Amino acid sequence: ALAPTDGETHYNHGVSLQTLHLRDEALRAYQRALAFAPDLIAADFNIGVILQEQGRTDAAIAAFEQVLARDPRHVLAHKALGDTLLGARRIDDWLRVFARFEASCSHALSLAVQALEVYQYRGDFAGLDRYLDRLRQDDFKPESETDLADSLEQLLFLLLYFDIEQEAHFGLYRAYDAVAQRVHGKPMPLAVRKPGRLRIGYLSGDFRNQVMGKMMWSALQHHDRDRFEIFCYALNKESDEWTDRYRAFADHFENVADVPEREAARRIGADDLDLLVDLSTHTKGAKPGILACKPARVQITHVASAGVLGLSAIDFKLTDQYADVAQNQAFQLETLLPMAGCVYPYRHIAPAPEHPFHRERLKISAEATVIGTFVNPLKLSRRCLSLWREVLERAPGALLAISIQHRRFHPRPAALRRRQRHDRSARYGRARGDLVRQEARRAELIHHPGQSRCDRHSGEER
Template sequence: MAAAPLTDGAGFTRSYEDALAAAWERWCLRQERLRSAAGHGAGRADEPGLRYVELLLKKGMREEACDRLRGLVGQEPENTAAGYLLAVLRGEDGFPEEAAGLLLRVLSQDPQHVKALNALGTALRQLRQVEQAEACYRNALGLDPSFQQARINLALLLKEGGRLTEAEEELDRGVACDAASVPLRYNLANVLQAQGRSLDAIEAYRAVLRLDPDHLDARQNMLFALHYAPRFGRRLIFAEHLKAARTRPFRPAPGSMATASRPRGGRVRIGYVSPDFRQHSVASFIEPVIREHDRALFEVFCYANLPRADRATERLQGLAEHWRDIHGIPDAQAAAMIAADGIDILVDLAGHTSGNRLPLFALRPAPLQVTWIGYPDTTGLKAIDVRITDAIADPPGEEERYHSERLVRLPRVFCCYLPLDAAPPVTPPPCLETGRVTFGSFNNLAKVTPEVIALWSRVLHAVPGSGMLVKAQPLGDAGVRRRILALFEAQGIMPGRIELDAGQPTSQEHLAQYRRVDIALDTFPYNGTTTTCEALWMGVPVITLAGDHHASRTGATLLTSCGLADMVTTSEAQYVEMARRVAADTGTLASFRSDARQRLQRSPLLDATGVTRELEVVLRDLYAEMRAERE
């Protein structure tokens, strides 16, 4: 039965709002007619019209607001305030060319409109007109040095272009003028992290958190950065994760929990939540699992938190039975969507990495919630029940005390890897042609700490005449290059023995660079994961140093699963000696390459079907156990 008008609260409120909006529009039109009749130009009749636009935007009527603004822009004299607002909205809607045209018209009327200059820079940046965008931001700052949004946008532009030192300098100038600015300090911390300066970045993130303890991105970036430096122990890192879990983003409001149950029976509904269903390292590990899931037992949902799709996205979308785009959707709404789908097991694939949706897990949209693959540590959240790992990455009895989740171990290896289809062929080791051994690392530069460089330098001293290729995107910045070379030089390794490479634009070109490397040296205490798999697929042996937690034991579990446990070392002395021994045997290096891909194809690491079945057994047992406990 339909609700009576008097008791239909929602319907009455909408009718009331519509009536108010109609009355407001009539009043605005009347004021415009009165001002026009009084001899004022249409350009001066903007205030009531813009107020009405503001009302439309508050009601979510964006298209109507844009139409209204177009009418105001078309008046004579031109309404610059309306033109600026329309340009901002069109830029946000993904029409930067239209936005740029509107902003140029605004600036022709008011060349010192600093907000329009800043917005034009953003539109030009979207149009990939980088030099013109930079000029706009600098012009805005020239007019108003205190306009910090233009400074942040300029720094982001410089960071995107690999000009990290300039970005840092720009943000330093901003902080010097406004030390209490959270956005300036947060962006400065990100630039420091991008340079690979984890300790400096951690201090910068802490400065942000002193100003804003609930700044989720700063806290999660800091948690991730703590894993790079050897000085931070397990107890401290765990305490920081628990502290993060107590902050406001992870505390659901009363009555906001989204859990929905469904009757027992039918297939288990499993949902994967990730920002990395795209050309990303995580996709290389989740794609084979989604493809191999037993559809007679599992119904697969993917919840994608990414702004733009690519070819990898399209491929993954084709593998999932159900695809949900949750980018830009508030946590409560996304959690309600997941609950409405009747998900039995919800799997986080990001942890505290960029783009994660951990706060929606705090709303409990599924009865069993799991974290896996994307983060090398605990989430710290009580709402996450289980973390999937293996016995080498997280040895039983040692790691449980540093996890808020229950650790459940797959029997062989915690993940499976999908090599790139278009990977170039394996080539002979370059030392056979050059006459000298080249060590290499293609890891994230944040993992290349002073301690790592000190150990690599010991390796280079132990193998006379050898060289080192370090490849990472930040090395395109001259300041970053100088810092890395100085760290090697401080250890007695001259720049002539070190080659720094800023990377290549495509995955195929990236993998092809392994033809320049004889032996890969892993980083510590944060090992490589994707880079280790890629090196092995390209026929390059990897030497790793195993530590006491997952991030520092990933190399050990990957190499062991491939039958290469002898490449796993447990001390710096062993690491140097292993590198010296492998470098001395060029014949073994050549034979290693010839059998590299067959070795991996026989290993658990590439056994997608087997690892997926092992995962399914674990998940079904956990789900049955959870149901039994609740009944």
């Protein structure tokens, strides 16, 4: 080593290791950096990021708190601390640290991202409107280009839950497309096509026991294998019997969850794909930076969410005439490609032969119409609550059963769809929801196995 006692040298070594997802080695490098340069706050922050990625929640929280004790206006530490607490479902602590974030960094763009979730979960629609108005006025500032890209990825997903003008949403798509090229690089050059079957790749974090994984299996299994060579690229390290099913089905299956996005794109590009199908958009575990590099001749996004990625590198959005009306094209970068039928490959689910969800046990009369909906709190918008109120008013005697997996609510933090970014910059109108909630308390255990007890059901948590 040329500078064995220089803290910044060890820090930069840690950044390189962390970029390669060599987390244990990076931790040791940061610890050496702090031994020689105790004031190197960026090393403390990056240690917290690694601990959070390793699932060591308490240690990560302690690391982020240590950063904030030294720098109360450290935006990324505030953001990472809130994301970690929400991911651990420590709701009271999450709300408490958000208040501190709001007081310390009122113009941070990542604050606005968290605020949309906090105010929606609180049911504070006036506060939510204030943040939406400030977003329209461009009143928030990112810490860096990387923070801008991360924050826009989260906003493009979160804003699907709120009523915001299509023009404003389209402006965010264009801003994201521009910054994605600066952060991830321009689209990759492609070689002359090799002979052989048409090569189709699928990029997803849900090749597993998850609603999207099961839904897409219904479509993928019908590929004509004499005409198509199938590649699956997994964005999630989890593996179960559904993963094994995809692995056995595909001609090629590769996990790129821990591969940097540009490198993952290089690997996919080497497979010489004719078509790459995105099944994630900006949902949990997504890596849109791969798609920004355009490692395939044609790229298409499918059914992960109601939105799009907002990338000019995506050629088409597969949809239908109901999921996207023709007028939507004016507000999306991706070209709409409507199918003749339904874009969602729905599958039949047989009722569970045995389950504990019975009307008598839940004190539901035999005459009542039960409507089951599987939601998270973000979906309980004013428009959604008003719709359910109208449904219940038009169907006397009906009751709405809402899935609940937490004593207060079951968060699916948008921020944890993406990994935390480590710090390299140092060196380089209230709706009438009570009716819904009251009915849900009586039937709060109605969940997927009990769908046979519902006369109607809708929605999936994501």
